[in-house]
Amino acid sequence: MGEHRATLAAVAARAGVSPSTASLAFSGSGPVAQSTRERVLTAARELGYAGPDPLARSLRRGRSGIVGAVVGERLLYAFRDPVAVALLDGIAEALSPSGTGLLLLSGDAQHGSPTPEQVSRLPVDAVVFAMCGRDDDPLLDLFIGRGVPVVAIDGPDRPEVTLLRIDDYGGALDLAKHVAGLGHQRVAVAALPLRLDGRSGPVDDARRAAGGFADCRARLTATEDVFGRVPVVEAPSNVVEEGERAGRLLLSAPERPTAIVAQSDLLAVGVIRAAEALGLRVPDDLTVVGYDGIDTPWLGERVLTTVVQPMAEKGRITGRMVTELLAGRRPADANLPVHLRVGTTSGPPPA
Amino acid sequence: MGEHRATLAAVAARAGVSPSTASLAFSGSGPVAQSTRERVLTAARELGYAGPDPLARSLRRGRSGIVGAVVGERLLYAFRDPVAVALLDGIAEALSPSGTGLLLLSGDAQHGSPTPEQVSRLPVDAVVFAMCGRDDDPLLDLFIGRGVPVVAIDGPDRPEVTLLRIDDYGGALDLAKHVAGLGHQRVAVAALPLRLDGRSGPVDDARRAAGGFADCRARLTATEDVFGRVPVVEAPSNVVEEGERAGRLLLSAPERPTAIVAQSDLLAVGVIRAAEALGLRVPDDLTVVGYDGIDTPWLGERVLTTVVQPMAEKGRITGRMVTELLAGRRPADANLPVHLRVGTTSGPPPA
DNA sequence: CGATTCGATCGAATCGATTCGACCGCCGAA
DNA sequence: TTCGGCGGTCGAATCGATTCGATCGAATCG
Numbered sequence: 001m002g003e004h005r006a007t008l009a010a011v012a013a014r015a016g017v018s019p020s021t022a023s024l025a026f027s028g029s030g031p032v033a034q035s036t037r038e039r040v041l042t043a044a045r046e047l048g049y050a051g052p053d054p055l056a057r058s059l060r061r062g063r064s065g066i067v068g069a070v071v072g073e074r075l076l077y078a079f080r081d082p083v084a085v086a087l088l089d090g091i092a093e094a095l096s097p098s099g100t101g102l103l104l105l106s107g108d109a110q111h112g113s114p115t116p117e118q119v120s121r122l123p124v125d126a127v128v129f130a131m132c133g134r135d136d137d138p139l140l141d142l143f144i145g146r147g148v149p150v151v152a153i154d155g156p157d158r159p160e161v162t163l164l165r166i167d168d169y170g171g172a173l174d175l176a177k178h179v180a181g182l183g184h185q186r187v188a189v190a191a192l193p194l195r196l197d198g199r200s201g202p203v204d205d206a207r208r209a210a211g212g213f214a215d216c217r218a219r220l221t222a223t224e225d226v227f228g229r230v231p232v233v234e235a236p237s238n239v240v241e242e243g244e245r246a247g248r249l250l251l252s253a254p255e256r257p258t259a260i261v262a263q264s265d266l267l268a269v270g271v272i273r274a275a276e277a278l279g280l281r282v283p284d285d286l287t288v289v290g291y292d293g294i295d296t297p298w299l300g301e302r303v304l305t306t307v308v309q310p311m312a313e314k315g316r317i318t319g320r321m322v323t324e325l326l327a328g329r330r331p332a333d334a335n336l337p338v339h340l341r342v343g344t345t346s347g348p349p350p351a
Numbered sequence: 352m353g354e355h356r357a358t359l360a361a362v363a364a365r366a367g368v369s370p371s372t373a374s375l376a377f378s379g380s381g382p383v384a385q386s387t388r389e390r391v392l393t394a395a396r397e398l399g400y401a402g403p404d405p406l407a408r409s410l411r412r413g414r415s416g417i418v419g420a421v422v423g424e425r426l427l428y429a430f431r432d433p434v435a436v437a438l439l440d441g442i443a444e445a446l447s448p449s450g451t452g453l454l455l456l457s458g459d460a461q462h463g464s465p466t467p468e469q470v471s472r473l474p475v476d477a478v479v480f481a482m483c484g485r486d487d488d489p490l491l492d493l494f495i496g497r498g499v500p501v502v503a504i505d506g507p508d509r510p511e512v513t514l515l516r517i518d519d520y521g522g523a524l525d526l527a528k529h530v531a532g533l534g535h536q537r538v539a540v541a542a543l544p545l546r547l548d549g550r551s552g553p554v555d556d557a558r559r560a561a562g563g564f565a566d567c568r569a570r571l572t573a574t575e576d577v578f579g580r581v582p583v584v585e586a587p588s589n590v591v592e593e594g595e596r597a598g599r600l601l602l603s604a605p606e607r608p609t610a611i612v613a614q615s616d617l618l619a620v621g622v623i624r625a626a627e628a629l630g631l632r633v634p635d636d637l638t639v640v641g642y643d644g645i646d647t648p649w650l651g652e653r654v655l656t657t658v659v660q661p662m663a664e665k666g667r668i669t670g671r672m673v674t675e676l677l678a679g680r681r682p683a684d685a686n687l688p689v690h691l692r693v694g695t696t697s698g699p700p701p702a
Numbered sequence: 703c704g705a706t707t708c709g710a711t712c713g714a715a716t717c718g719a720t721t722c723g724a725c726c727g728c729c730g731a732a
Numbered sequence: 733t734t735c736g737g738c739g740g741t742c743g744a745a746t747c748g749a750t751t752c753g754a755t756c757g758a759a760t761c762g
Contacts (some may be wrong), residue, residue: 005498009750018712023750030751031709050496054474055415056748059406059717064415065473066454075453076440079430087426092457099469102426103417103454106443120418123405123474129402145401147356240648294646297591358718369742373719381721382739407718410747 004048010158015043026052036228055109058123062185067322068103068124070139073104073196074129079237081266084131084309087153090315093126095322100125116142122207124148126322129155136211143297149325151318154215162321164314165335168215171307171338172261173224175289178305178340179259180226182348184287189223189232190246190255190267192216200236201249207234219263219291231257235267240298243270244277251278257350258287265306272345283347291340303343310336357398366394377403398416409474418446418673419475420452421490423482424547426457431592432617433645434662435482438504441666442479451476456490467493475499477673480506487562500676502669505566505591514670514684515665519566520659522689523573523612526640529656529691530610531577532697535638539582540574541597541618543567543589545571551587554599558585570614570642582608591649594621595628602629604639607701609638616641616657620649623696634698644692654694661687 008051012022016038024030025040043049058064069088069258079083092102100105105119105127120142127143129152138158150161157163165206179187191203211217224230233249235242243262250260263270264338272282280286297335317334324331363373368387375381376391394400409415420439422429425659429435441455452582456470456478471493478494480503491507501512508514530538537577542554545563575581584600588591594613599619613619619641621631631637633653655695668685 008733008750019749020713020751021711031711033710036710048496050493050498051468051472052736052750053748054472055406055410055413056717057472057750058474059719059748060750062406062717064406065413068452074440075443076436079436079440085427085430089425089430092426092455096457096464099418099472101454101456101470101473101559103452104443105452114448116452118404119452120589120679121405121450122408122452143403145399147401243727244383302614359720360718370719371721371740371743376721377742382741403720404718407747408720410718410749411720414733414749612734 005053006044007188008048008049008262009045010121011040011047011049015040015048033092043313050136065099065325066101066103066122066124067091068105068122070105070127070129070131070137073106075104077239078106078131081131082290083264083309084158086294086311087130087315087318090317091130091319091322092315094316094319096245098158098323100322100326102329110133112151120146124204126151128318128322128323129153129161130318133327149322151321151325153314153318157214160195162325162331164318164321165334166215166309166336166338168218168338169222169311171291171340172219174224174340175261175291175305175307176223176226178182178342179261179287179289182287182346184259184260185227186255186257186348186349187223187227187259187261188232188242188250188251188253189221189230190260190271191232191234191261192238192263192267193236194234196237198236200234200242200245201236203232208232215264220229232278235270238264240266241252243267244274245270245348247271247274251275251280259346260286260288262290265292265304266292267297268304268306269296270344272299278311285350287346287349295343302345303341305343305346306341307338308341309338339350352445353485356404357395357400359400359403361392361432362395362398362605365398366391374403384600394418396655402564411524414476414677415474416450417452417454417473417475418442419478420457421456421478421480423431425606426455428588428590429455429457429482434615434643434660436671437645438481439665440560441668441669442481442673443666445670447539447665448675451673451677471497477502477676479669479673480504480512481669482506490623500673502672502676504665504669505564508565513676513682515672515687516685517542517566517660517687519569519689522572522660522691523570523640524576525691526612526642526656527574528659530638530640530697533610533638534536535610535695535700536577537606537608537700538574538610538612539584539601539604540571540602541594541611541613541622541699542585543614543618544581544587545585547577548567549587551585551593553685554583556614559583562601566644567614573611586621589615591617591621591624594618596606596621598622598625600631602626602631604698608695611639613641614643614646616643616655619696620647621658633696636701638697638700640697650696653696654692656694656697657692659692660688660689 009019012019022040024032025037066085076226144160152161153164233246261270262271271288274298275286290304290306321331360370365372373391375383376388428540467489477500504515539593584597586597611622613622620641626637636679639656642656672682
């Protein structure tokens with residue numbers, strides 16, 4: 001371990017050629033005589049040289065071959081979210097052919113976590129903001145300041161970033177109209193986190209006014225454009241358990257809602273659980289709708305009424321956008337359509 | 352975009368100091384007069400310089416600040432596996448304080464994927480083989496050849512790698528004894544993939560002899576040390592659906608087993624589904640046991656009989672091992688204990 | 703047979719920062 | 733008064749490869 005690793009120069013010396021020739025022999029770019037190449041390769045083997053140092057290579061080429069993906073506060077939460085997983089998978093898939101790696105960056109967080117400055121010092125060729133769409137994310141400023149190309153998914157809207165959106169408002173509007181069309185009037189919302197500060201529970205005016213994730217806000221606006229002001233309970237993270245807690249809270253209100261609009265499928269599953277724990281049947285006693293269109297194995301035969309968004313494609317398109325940016329081109333922003341899927345968890349309100 | 356980004360040298364020139372002083376002003380190591388530092392920082396702001404180039408910094412320091420995590424064939428599969436997710440989360444958590452990033456490397460795969468050579472050219476300071484424990488993984492050779500420190504979880508056993516294991520054999524043995532103690536004699540196994548080649552179905556002698564993942568083999572050996580040779584059906588990946596397929600296959604055998612030992616909890620859930628689809632009740636008509644000890648929300652009130660392994664801790668210990676290796680020390684291999692958890696999915700065989 | 707290419711190889715500059723050793727005042731201690 | 737030490741700054745070497753332009757011999761062509 002102590003001994004220094006062989007360098008290209010050492011290999012070249014041993015093979016009796018210049019470093020430049022040795023480099024060509026390895027990279028394959030440029031003409032090298034068959035015999036020379038073999039001599040170099042032999043020398044390399046003898047010295048235990050495994051190829052050019054990635055660090056030096058990166059510096060010279062100006063690329064590290066790594067793309068960063070900013071995923072919320074903690075990996076665990078990101079991985080529990082099927083939407084995020086599908087996204088990351090799509091990105092990785094699109095990036096794979098070029099040998100580009102995906103680096104997970106956990107965003108702004110609390111104790112023990114790296115500071116945004118530390119994070120922005122990692123050698124990435126581009127960054128994807130996968131799921132933390134606050135316009136004022138400090139990481140965003142740092143990367144933009146560094147001149148690192150940024151793609152944002154449903155995320156911070158800035159002139160410098162390439163944006164990929166889904167039609168959050170439109171989807172939520174279709175959904176709300178569907179629920180309204182069934183005859184519901186007392187509706188409540190189980191909301192995604194407005195920001196990652198761990199807060200949960202009823203959303204008051206101050207909280208509403210305080211900004212937050214774009215997707216969450218767009219969906220809420222659409223719902224209230226149909227039903228007017230409705231009670232909203234915010235979940236601190238997008239997991240089933242928090243949906244259940246939010247559901248319990250909403251269902252214990254004096255005027256129980258006849259329909260609950262959950263802002264994600266995971267929350268919807270939680271709400272359904274909460275309802276069943278209270279002895280309510282879905283959809284007979286309570287209509288529950290979600291958002292995203294993920295697989296919901298928890299629901300058995302039932303099919304969740306929800307808005308389906310093209311998750312995997314979102315990831316792939318993101319990957320392609322990154323590829324474009326790395327090639328020095330600036331792709332246009334994109335806006336993907338969503339569609340309403342009417343399942344078996346929505347029905348008319350009880351008589 | 353086209354214009355070159357400012358360099359530290361440019362900043363230094365503008366501030367009227369030498370590059371070395373400017374460097375010290377940024378890194379904070381070494382004494383710099385307050386006034387000088389401010390002059391440098393001002394010059395930097397004026398030139399839009401956001402701090403030292405990570406690539407150059409990496410080369411000089413000999414570190415990229417990135418640790419690679421090799422996760423099976425495709426990200427999607429890794430993320431669907433709660434064990435893997437808990438692991439990665441633990442690793443990230445342990446690595447976080449030092450600002451080290453986690454780079455996902457999808458292992459040896461098929462079309463479109465990067466070649467192992469490409470992958471091994473990424474600038475990583477260390478690599479964790481999180482879940483693909485084949486001794487002959489080509490990536491492993493490449494990284495070892497490069498002198499990159501490697502930590503393997505339940506993985507390839509090589510003198511160069513630091514190993515973190517759980518007591519796979521012991522746990523599986525306890526489990527098998529439990530099942531045997533209940534009186535079962537006709538037992539079958541739903542196995543994890545022996546290798547990532549997409550094969551599935553009954554495991555024949557050739558396949559048994561062909562090596563494969565260490566954890567899978569150890570668990571199988573323990574089971575057969577108790578019950579003798581048993582029928583084995585291999586799942587091509589560790590997901591519920593494949594467990595269900597394997598379950599259907601095992602349960603359609605002429606001599607139906609009274610107990611099925613699944614090599615993971617996800618597979619066990621699938622087997623239970625298959626059983627219920629056939630009208631069998633668990634555990635009255637069929638005993639099903641798993642491995643891992645993950646949360647199984649799919650099972651409702653039931654508790655899976657399984658072997659619980661300390662997943663999150665595994666991740667954290669891995670992270671600490673990596674930290675040690677980066678500090679130039681060589682930590683000792685570790686072997687974590689597991690324990691049997693008797694739930695409600697195992698019982699005596701039907702009369 | 704001389705001019706022109708083309709293939710193979712080499713030299714040297716470059717990527718952008720870090721860091722070791724040297725240097726220079728200046729202050730306090732002997 | 734002089735020397736040791738320290739805060740502050742600078743020069744220059746270094747990290748390890750890539751790449752552009754130049755060179756040189758041999759083969760091709762007119």
